Amino acid sequence: MDNRRDFLRKIGLATGGVTALGLFPSAVYANAETINEPFKTINIKGRVTSNKKGLPNVVVTDGQSVVRTDSKGHFEFISSNKRDFVYLSLPAGYKIDRLQNGSADYFKRIDKKKLKNEFHFELEKLEQGDDEHHFLVLADTQIQNEYEAEQLLTVATPDLIKTIQDLNSPNVFGIGCGDLVFDKLHLFEYYNKAVKNTNIPFFQVIGNHDMDLGGRSDEVTTTTFNNLFGPTYYSFNRGEIHYVVLDDVFFIGRDKKYIGYITEEQLAWLEKDLSFIEPGTTVVVSVHIPTNTGSPKRYPDKDHIGGVVNNRQHLYQLLAPFNAHIMSGHTHFNDNMINGNIYEHCHGTVCGAWWSGPICHDGTPNGYGVYAAKGSELSWYYKSTGLDKDHQMRVYKKGEHPDFLDSYSVNVWNWDPEWKIVWYEDGVKKGMPERIVAKDPLSIQLHEGPEMPKRRKWVEPQLNDHMFFFEPSKDASTIVVEATDRFGNVYAEKLM
Secondary structure: OHHHHHHHHHOOOOOOOOHHHOOOHHHHHHHHHHHHOOOOEEEEEEEEEEOOEEOOOOEEEOOOOEEEOOOOOEEEEEEEOOOOEEEEEEOOOEOOOEOOOOEEOOEEEOOOOOOEEEEEEEOOEOOOOOOEEEEEEEOOOOEOOHHHHHHHHHHHHHHHHHHHHHHOOOOEEEEEOOOOEOOOHHHHHHHHHHHHHHOOOEEEOOOOOOOOOOOOOHHHOOHHHHHHHOOOOEEEEEOOEEEEEOOOEEEOOOOOOEEEOOOHHHHHHHHHHHOOOOOOOEEEEEOOOOOOOOHHHHOOOOOOOOOOEOOHHHHHHHHOOOEEEEEEOOOOOOEEEEEOOEEEEEOOOOOOOOOOOOEOOOOOEOEEEEEEEEOOEEEEEEEEOOOOOOOOOEEEOOOOOOOOOOOEEEEOOOOOOOOEEEEEEOOEEEEOOEEOOEOOHHHHHHHOOOOOOOOOOOOOOOOEOOEEEEOOOOOOOOEEEEEEOOOOOEEEEEEO
């Protein structure tokens, strides 16, 4: 413990003090004062410029009204004291500025004491266009104490930095896909340190463990997040792709209970935001709670009201004209769900099974998503922390899976129906393994039972949809398992 404290002192993060972040308990109720004030209108006007020239057709919003700048970059609309920010849907081709904490800077706070507010947004044009760009999706960094803060800063972050260097791209950003911390909101200071160390801008998503709890309604849960990162729902553009962030965690005012739900306010805003986007465009929506996963089918007797978005069909209707990808986390397992025009990537987590070891409870390694955009097309892979980018499966020999003792088993955690899995015996192709809903053997070894894992004894191995099984010939001397992803990348593992 003393070594960890020395480490945290060395990196300049004092333990405990939260004054600088404004995270006193009274902050929980700060929004309530505005909510209960008599309604009054506030006139909003301003201009968006670059190199002192007005930028036309830039979308500006307060989270309710959505307008575009005129030919000279001017905008004007009526807001109210019920809105907190005026912000841009950052246009493609311009630099993403960063706040002091490393997160994206695209908003300004409304002065509710004034009946008129005027804002000026100055954007810097990129030297190199962003039609080709990359982004990282970090689900559930979820730090709760000094040990986990140290793991984030000394294990996960260096891996992120190495990946960013290997991408060698001038246009890279990150998406923090919620549960940035684990209820201890003063630890945002450590999370922000990790973000700053990557030296790329991050767009943040609020998770159920990032909220001010103790209030009486969902409306007063976002004060700390707002103070640090700005709005909880917004959009931006890179190249030909439109990005959206939504808050789908709805606190029900009892203990720490929440459901997956997108409010009408957000759906109405999104409908307006998407009205400026051409049908057929690729739209990437980032949320914390996945809109859907395979878990309800794997565990039909469990209550999944907090594990998926209950009104997701209404989001899907808004996304129907587009080529949509949804980025999510929350579950600490990896699932890829394809529903018509919508591909949902539910990511394995940076913290794995809550910083209790090297894997999530479905066997997916601790890690994050890496995405490449070229025009309107996306490609991606899952990056395991501390391992090569080609580490995309784990193969177990006969006898290693306690439920399938006669079979070899393979966990291909980022599998989707476009992947092809085959096995070879002594150089001869034998066939495709059978996909069976099952647990991962390493997760069984590390997580199963009331005393394991030691750091989080409540973690248990989970069924997943990406386990494959086959029975090789008894006289085979060499087994090779080969997995080919939807982009034609081939990964192989040889066993003697």
